[in-house]
Amino acid sequence: MGAQHDKMEVGDLKQEANRASPVNIIVSPDGMMYDYLNLPGRVIINEEVGASGESLSTRKPVKIEKLYEYVSALRSNSFKFLLREYEELCEISPQCPQTVGLSEINQSKNRYGNIVPFDHSRVRLKPMMGKESDYINANFIPGYKNARAYIASQAPLPMTVNDHWRMIWQQRICIIVMITGLVERGRRKCELYWPKPGFPIKYGLVEVTNIKEEVRLDYLVRILRVKIGREKSPKSRHPILIHCSAGVGRTGTYVAIDRLIQEIQAKHRNVDIFNTVYDIRKSRSMMVQTVRQYMFIYDFHLDAWQIEGDPEGFKNRKMVERQKELDSKYKELTSKDDLMVEQKATYDLYELFLMAACCCCPFLFDKN
Template sequence: MRDSTEPSRSKWQPIPLQDFRQHCERLAANSNEGFQKEFEELKNVGERYKKSAAEHPANKRKNRWLTVLPYDHTRVKLTIKDGNPSSDYINASFIPGFSKEHEYISTQGPLAATIEDFWRMIWEYDVQSIVMLTLCMEHGKELCAAYWPSADSPVVGGQIQVRRVTEERSSDWTITMLNLTHSISQVERKVCHFHYTAWPDRGVPVSPASLTSFAELVREHLDKIRTGSPPLVHCSAGVGRSGTFIALDWALQQRKLTGSINVTEIVYKMRNNRCLMVQNLEQYVFLHNCLLQKSVEEASGQQAKAEFFI
């Protein structure tokens, strides 16, 4: 039975690509009245779900933000260590995508005290791609602990040693290939770290084209390696920028393979797995702008500037 606090989804129909601009124009009319209404309808999605593991006294210190906690039914569970039942906790959630129920892991930027758990999660779930959408520091505030090697010296996360192999920098992102070695088994794995550096906390990037290009670069990599293991996506809290990125990747696949887009349904499904995915109205509108930019590029046959909505 549907929770009475949540909206009816019957009107959230996929929008054919040829109608997407008109759809956005309608939502943007009267100072974004339609966007605001849609986003407000998503406000209470997921509120009924329990967060008992995240709220347990032994786990509270592992949460970067006390208002952003994973639901019990979708949280990522680690292997219990030394018989300690709370050792299976990390602030991370499985998120559905276009092709499967557990297509992504969305997580907070690790704290210094949770770096070991962060790398343990990557190892236990055979994560081979990390998408980072935040800076470590912004306006003098730590948004994420530096968990990967920035120089030739390795980082050690518990039993996992992490070394940098290669690094490629562009204006808006850095791609680093990492080598992971398990200290007990001596098994080695490769992880590709995609770091988007042009996205301010709680805001949006300056360029929809930049983020869309980055998302397509990540998707090209994921389709190439085809491991079946989920990519890990994180910002600071693991909901705003992470939710927007995941929704964009999902919608880009949807538009390519079905010829339509259903942004509201995507955000609804994500919020049933983790709270506040796509955290604010600005991010919700920006997501539409990214998809609109893609349509303009395809129509013109080259990168072109769309008329974006505010």
């Protein structure tokens, strides 16, 4: 997931659903479709009517029983309605002050210059060793019933690893969800910030010990012990720390899915993806960074709630077969095989949720 896109050009969608109102998208030299945040001007798509005869709504929740019909409408006409919904989301997403992250003294602590935390929701660090800066590229993100259910953070840089652990200690974080490799496609995405098993390391005042590592199907679980002196970090539940590389794309996708499951269970099986993503974007910019990630949230819930409810027509569908269909569909959006690294990372996230029995309970992971 690259946060900066070099040599971008604006091109037309190959298969326009409505030539009277063309859809322009940002396309990179490798063919990847990115979000619309940098498009010049507004993209206008005419109002259309869905298969049911009603206007396709991007604001109202969708009943679980109607989700398949709604997602089918989003995919119709070469993903026209999906593009429209995501473009609308990007247009209305808040742009809040980011003065602290953009200040000259803190710019070197940002992995990507265009992704910095909003001032109002940023995590403020307390000094532990003299006069330390309170800045880290991270934001509190609201959950379903908790205003600070998550912390969305960029991956640590060499100079911010100690700050990363200072945040973990001070916020009493017990769960870390890492959704990036240290290196992807030859690019450094994250600094190694944990020790090898059996070799404790101090990061500033925080001592970290890698107790054990468990290799699962598509992810790895690490159990870490964290302490300062004789004081150990408590096991009570505090914000879940989630990071990818920039802390917006895969991170936002994870937060949206996890939060939506809790909302769906509490709100009589309604799915409100548009407003959920909009709400988390109030706390950190560019959360759910691409239209492909946005569509993935729909697809995840389509599959996950079919597992629980088994709607008519899907009773005997196997998950592997469904993933093959998603592979084919995403190729239509991205068209290039060299994007499979990012796609696999998304499916690793998919497997992570499925293995956590996502249809039955909120997610509780060991450190990973």
